[in-house]
Amino acid sequence: MAEATVSVPLEVYRFQPGRDRVPRYQRYTVELTPHTPVLSALLRVRAEIDxxxxxxxxxxxxxxGSCAMQINSKSRLACETPVGPEIERHGRIVVEPMANQPVVRDLVVNQKPFWDRYESIEPHLKPDPDHPMPVGRPTSMSPQEVERFHDTPRCIAxxxxYSACPAVGADPEFPGPMALAKLYRxxxxxxxxxxxxxxxxxxxSGLWLCLRCHLCTDSCPKNVRPSERIRDLKEMAIAVQGATEAGSRHxxxxxxxxxxxxLLNEMRLARATLGLGGFAGQLGQGIRLWRKKPEVARRPHPIEGMAELDQIYAALDKGDEK
Ligand code: FES
Structure with missing residues (x-):
């Protein structure tokens, strides 16, 4: 028996730079089965309506990876997002271009900023003379070594x-989640x-600009988990060089x-993050904060369950993160 169709209300971002002053959202309705991908809904609109x-x-x-766009405010692949669950959850399907990249037209963006930031991490092997590729073998890595980056080759770029990341939008220095996951590799x-x-x-140059919001991992259609690889890079950077930046000192x-x-002593944390010079520069603000909230400068009373926290720290010091 043929699957029943449902009415799919779409609101699609329309904008042509140079012609339109501002973007608009155009409404279309198409009849489709709930399993139909959003991409097919858009192609139906294009073939039959507009x-x-x-x-x-x-x-x-x-x-x-070509069809990535924002569907009900979440960056995802339109060809693997069925319309049914979107309508059930939101009552409509709002389709917008990816964020953090300039719109060329409607749902098409210019990906140059994304690729420029990728290039910035030098995404190619720099051969190690002490670890040469053996002749006649395709790789000189053991299965255990390959296992360390088995997630990242799944990335389809x-x-x-990149679209979901708030740090990309806030700071042009931040390479972005995909570039950092590749760097980890x-x-x-x-x-x-x-x-x-x-x-x-x-x-x-940007590692510590990551906000640890995990939106990159949440939006990745291939389960690459960039935020976890960024965390790994941060730990490795501190191990190699120590805490040299405000982010790592924090x-x-x-x-x-x-x-x-x-519990946190916020004054001590600010001093650790900013260093003595930076902390002195913020002293006025610190005094205003202390007047409003004197407890920020007090040594906090130990919390209940301190023994458990001590055990966690002892395990961390031993390098046992489980
Ligand atoms: S068209 Fe969707 S990933 Fe290729």
Whole structure:
């Protein structure tokens, strides 16, 4: 028996720079089965209602990454997002181009900023002379070494993570989740001779701008988990070079600060993050904060369950994160 169709209300972002002053949302309704992907709904609109709608796609099989767009405010692949659950959850389907990239027309964006930031991490192997590729074998890595980056080759460069990332929009220095996940892949590759330099460079150029919101991992259609790889890079950067940036000093200071009482002493944390000079520069603001909230400068009373926290710290110091 044929599957029943449902009415699919679409609100599609329309904008042609140079012609339109502002974007608008155009409404269309098509009859489709709930399993139909959003991409097919848009193609139906283009074929039967409005041939001027611009969008990008290719494989229609979640392989090429071309059809990434925002569907009900979430970056995802249109060819693998069925219309039924979207309508059930939101009552309509709002389709917009990916964020953090300029719109060329309607749902098509210019991906140059995304690729420029990817290029900035030098995404290629820098051969290690002490670890040469053996003649006659395709790789000199053991299965355990390959296992360390088995997630990242799944990336199809769809830029969903880049679109979802608030740090990308806020700071042009931040390479973005996909670039950092790829960087991790080279840092843990034993054939790469540049991993220490890579870590030093990335610590000074944007690594700590990551907000740890995990929206990149949430939006990744291939479960690459970029936010976890960024966390790994941060730990490795501190291990190689120490905490050299405000972000890494904040992370280390936060961990130290909680020891002993289980609550933050915000003044001490600000000093650890900013250093003595930076802290002195913020003294006026600190005094205003202290007048409003004197407890920020007091040594906090230990929380209940401090013994459990001590055990966690002891396990961390032993390197046992489980
Ligand atoms: S069209 Fe290729 S991933 Fe969707």
């Amino acid at each position: 041939p001027t709608l611009s969008l990008r796609y290719s494989c229609r099989s979640a392989i090429c 769809c830029a969903s993570c 080279f840092v843990v590759d034993p054939r790469d001779g540049g991993h220490q330099d890579r870590l030093v460079r990335i610590q000074a 992370a280390v200071g936060f961990k130290e600060n909680l020891k002993g009482a289980g």
